[in-house]
Amino acid sequence: CEGDEWLRNHKPRISIYQSGGPFEMNADHPFVTTFQNAIQHIIGEEQTAKGTTSGCDSRIWKNIAKCPTIQYGPGNMAQCHTINEYMPLDQYKKAILSYAALILEWCGR
Structure with missing residues (x-):
């Protein structure tokens, strides 16, 4: 902030309202295996569990x-x-x- 006159006079306040690591x-x-079997039954293909780098509230439920x-969705x-987010209706x-x-x-x- 010291390098900018406006920021020097109007210092931002930062507060952490939520924190938590991955799950x-x-x-x-x-x-997991029950859901893999359920999806396989519907889709007809073997399903594998894999991680994601996206943030979501799943960590709260687990941790x-x-x-x-x-975490699953179409x-x-x-x-x-x-x-213009969209998804195919069949998915x-x-x-x-x-x-x-x-x-x-x-x-x-």
């Missing part, structure tokens, strides 16, 4: 609530939250069916 789920966790957590991550429908299959399988235990 990790074991790929062998029953919740604080200690709830088994996955569309392309490169298109996510961009101008949207398959995601809904995948969530339903997970609920039926996981809650039916």
Whole structure:
């Protein structure tokens, strides 16, 4: 701020309102494998668990609530939250069916 007259006289105030690191789920966790099987049943292809570098609230569910957590959704991550964001309707429908299959399988235990 010292190098700019306006900033020198109007110093910004910074406060941390949220913090938290990433989260990790074991790929062998029953919740993960159950969801992989549910998706495979709907989509017809074997599914693999993989990480992402995007930020999301999943870390809160896993790290604080200690709830088994996955991050899954239709569309392309490169298109996510961009101008003119869209997703193919067939992916949207398959995601809904995948969530339903997970609920039926996981809650039916």
